[in-house]
Amino acid sequence: MAGDTREVHQRDIGEPSNDDAQRVANEMRNQEPLLAMKLRTTHEDPEFMSTFFKASRLHFIGTWKARYQEILDSLPPPPALPPSHGCERLVFHIDMDCFFASVAVRGRPELANRPVAVCWGTSNNGSAEISSANYEARGFGIGAGMFIREARQRCPALVTVPYEFDKYSATAEDMYRTLFDFTPHVQGVSVDEAYADFTGMGEAGDLASKLRAAIKERTGGCCASIGSGPNRLIARLGTKRAKPDGHWHIAQAQAAACVAELPVSDLPVCHPPNDLHGLLYKSSWIVDLPAI
Numbered sequence: 001m002a003g004d005t006r007e008v009h010q011r012d013i014g015e016p017s018n019d020d021a022q023r024v025a026n027e028m029r030n031q032e033p034l035l036a037m038k039l040r041t042t043h044e045d046p047e048f049m050s051t052f053f054k055a056s057r058l059h060f061i062g063t064w065k066a067r068y069q070e071i072l073d074s075l076p077p078p079p080a081l082p083p084s085h086g087c088e089r090l091v092f093h094i095d096m097d098c099f100f101a102s103v104a105v106r107g108r109p110e111l112a113n114r115p116v117a118v119c120w121g122t123s124n125n126g127s128a129e130i131s132s133a134n135y136e137a138r139g140f141g142i143g144a145g146m147f148i149r150e151a152r153q154r155c156p157a158l159v160t161v162p163y164e165f166d167k168y169s170a171t172a173e174d175m176y177r178t179l180f181d182f183t184p185h186v187q188g189v190s191v192d193e194a195y196a197d198f199t200g201m202g203e204a205g206d207l208a209s210k211l212r213a214a215i216k217e218r219t220g221g222c223c224a225s226i227g228s229g230p231n232r233l234i235a236r237l238g239t240k241r242a243k244p245d246g247h248w249h250i251a252q253a254q255a256a257a258c259v260a261e262l263p264v265s266d267l268p269v270c271h272p273p274n275d276l277h278g279l280l281y282k283s284s285w286i287v288d289l290p291a292i
Helices: 018-030 048-054 057-062 064-073 099-105 148-154 165-182 204-218 232-242 252-260 277-283 286-291
Strands: 091-096 116-118 159-161 186-190 193-197 224-229 247-249
Touching (some): 018 159, 057 064, 091 165, 091 204, 165 186, 165 204, 232 247
Antiparallel strands (some): 091 224, 186 193
């Protein structure tokens, strides 16, 4: 809830306190060499730009394609897509839940059930930007792109942890290699998102359950949500209903009705313009588009 500053209580007597969670977060920061460096420029440090990019979330995301290509290069070329034999295709959209935050909480019981966000900064008045928040934090209206000062106002007990890019890379590779264990027909989208074709391999619910369990086991506890349908667009819309940590299938026969119920803003290919049509974008439902 936006503006909610309710206190976060322990759910069980034996559950670690918020002090324990903050202690773990401080230890993570103390172990991060990038946070130990003083402010400087290329005048003081010739390696400044290299170090700067090492600390950049956008740089990490932007260079993921090269790491993904290394995974592809280690695998045999995929065969042609199997024929559907008159049946509809079965496409999965796999999206890791709160990926950076999930990696942070994994293996750290002190952070379990606590509102956690990934961010370089800690100051209550700071302008550092949050890149990932778990569902406990999202319950306070905290999300990616929010400044830390606003997040602290919404949830004073918020636990902020630094980036762990090496762990993100390793976990993403675990996720992708799990996908390739199931099917050779995988299309990477980002470090935490992919499409995969499962046509002719079985029933959607059973396949999704097995895949989600395999990803969770191989990544050490990170959950994935899966949407499935006859094409990538419908599968991705299914993922919106599957989150968190679930699966939602939209069959071809149901696709038109399901899509009609959604706002235009749910379409991943739509981007809000900056003119008057932006109002239309925000208020229109897909079912109304033919009349516009």
